[in-house]
Amino acid sequence: QLQLVESGGGLVQPGESLRLSCAASGFTLDKYAVAWFRQVPGKGREGVSCITSSGSDAIYVNSVKGRFTISRDNVKNMVFLQMNSLKPEDTAVYYCAADLGHWCSGYVPSDYEYWGQGTQVTVSS
Numbered sequence: 001q002l003q004l005v006e007s008g009g010g011l012v013q014p015g016e017s018l019r020l021s022c023a024a025s026g027f028t029l030d031k032y033a034v035a036w037f038r039q040v041p042g043k044g045r046e047g048v049s050c051i052t053s054s055g056s057d058a059i060y061v062n063s064v065k066g067r068f069t070i071s072r073d074n075v076k077n078m079v080f081l082q083m084n085s086l087k088p089e090d091t092a093v094y095y096c097a098a099d100l101g102h103w104c105s106g107y108v109p110s111d112y113e114y115w116g117q118g119t120q121v122t123v124s125s
Helices: none
Strands: 003-007 010-012 018-025 032-039 046-051 058-060 068-073 078-083 092-100 119-123
Touching (some): 003 092, 018 092, 018 119, 046 068, 046 078, 058 068
Antiparallel strands (some): 003 018, 032 046, 032 092, 068 078, 092 119
């Protein structure tokens, strides 16, 4: 079965950190650019960050630049999102998604072939 599985979400206070993981099974991630999206109730999925298939380049949405870092380990078939200095507005369900190809083409959800089930991140005091 081809799937992505996210983990690492939880409840934290403002200013704290979380590290999300995205593990692939049934296929190898090294030919896919991988992005993290997030979604709050009543809104569409927002692209947060994307990393090229080799890990050589990454892009971030302005609201998370300097706080979030995306990385990947193609040997372990995983992608990570380190989230520091979390804010209440970061509260959302976070999804990882894979797009066949080296480059990050953007944040159009329909461009991504595989999706995880999501992990909840809640930032609250």
